[in-house]
Amino acid sequence: LAKTTQPISMDSYEGQEVNITCSHNNIATNDYITWYQQFPSQGPRFIIQGYKTKVTNEVASLFIPADRKSSTLSLPRVSLSDTAVYYCPSSGGYNKLIFGAGTRLAVHP
Amino acid sequence: DGGITQSPKYLFRKEGQNVTLSCEQNLNHDAMYWYRQDPGQGLRLIYYSQIVNDFQKGDIAEGYSVSREKKESFPLTVTSAQKNPTAFYLCASRPTGEGNQPQHFGDGTRLSIL
Numbered sequence: 001l002a003k004t005t006q007p008i009s010m011d012s013y014e015g016q017e018v019n020i021t022c023s024h025n026n027i028a029t030n031d032y033i034t035w036y037q038q039f040p041s042q043g044p045r046f047i048i049q050g051y052k053t054k055v056t057n058e059v060a061s062l063f064i065p066a067d068r069k070s071s072t073l074s075l076p077r078v079s080l081s082d083t084a085v086y087y088c089p090s091s092g093g094y095n096k097l098i099f100g101a102g103t104r105l106a107v108h109p
Numbered sequence: 110d111g112g113i114t115q116s117p118k119y120l121f122r123k124e125g126q127n128v129t130l131s132c133e134q135n136l137n138h139d140a141m142y143w144y145r146q147d148p149g150q151g152l153r154l155i156y157y158s159q160i161v162n163d164f165q166k167g168d169i170a171e172g173y174s175v176s177r178e179k180k181e182s183f184p185l186t187v188t189s190a191q192k193n194p195t196a197f198y199l200c201a202s203r204p205t206g207e208g209n210q211p212q213h214f215g216d217g218t219r220l221s222i223l
Contacts, residue, residue, distance in 0.1 A: 003151075030209075031209075032209040034211050036214075041197070041216075041217065041219070042216050042217065043113075043115075043199050043200075043201070043214030043215050043216050043217050044152070044199070044214050045214070046211045046212070046213065049209070049211055051209075087151065089151075089152075092154070096142070096154055096157060096167070097142075097152070097154070097212060098154075099144075099151030099152040099153070100151045101149065101150055101151050102151055
């Protein structure tokens with residue numbers, strides 16, 4: 001069961017848009033794509049989920065191309081409080097999640 | 110206020126001791142999960158349960174045990190057989206049934222060896 005692939009780290013500045021891309025090369029037909037955010041010493045927090053095309057909620061947008069082999073999490077106008085680790089886990093069956101090391105986003109003043 | 114409660118937040122264990130980490134949810138979720146997180150790494154699945162009185166081993170079950178006697182509770186015991194128990198432990202739950210519902214996580218228990 002393959003993990004997804006995402007950049008280890010990213011840097012941005014306050015007010016910028018941040019796009020984090022994840023590769024889902026072994027995604028199954030029935031799998032949804034889900035993104036989580038984690039702050040130090042806290043549990044991951046659900047951000048957004050989608051199956052295909054584009055999904056938007058109050059905190060982020062998720063772009064999924066037609067082949068579903070990748071996804072892009074878009075955070076508009078980031079602030080210092082968006083500094084966190086972002087995960088796009090793959091599915092391990094029975095709704096188990098397989099987490100990689102995630103992407104460490106650092107937002108600078 | 111619905112959610113997942115993990116206790117204690119910090120736990121210390123002496124060599125050779127078993128310790129039990131508590132996870133309680135009032136979300137009426139059927140499925141519950143235990144993960145382990147080491148510094149700078151992602152989460153690894155220890156055990157999961159899809160329904161009361163049933164549970165399955167995850168990827169790193171050795172040295173751990175669980176029970177699921179009640180829907181809302183899924184305690185994890187770290188036994189003395191777990192040789193490297195120092196880690197951050199996370200509990201999650203999700204509803205089963207139609208649709209793909211995401212997992213919801215508690216805020217973790219940090220276990221350290223004295």
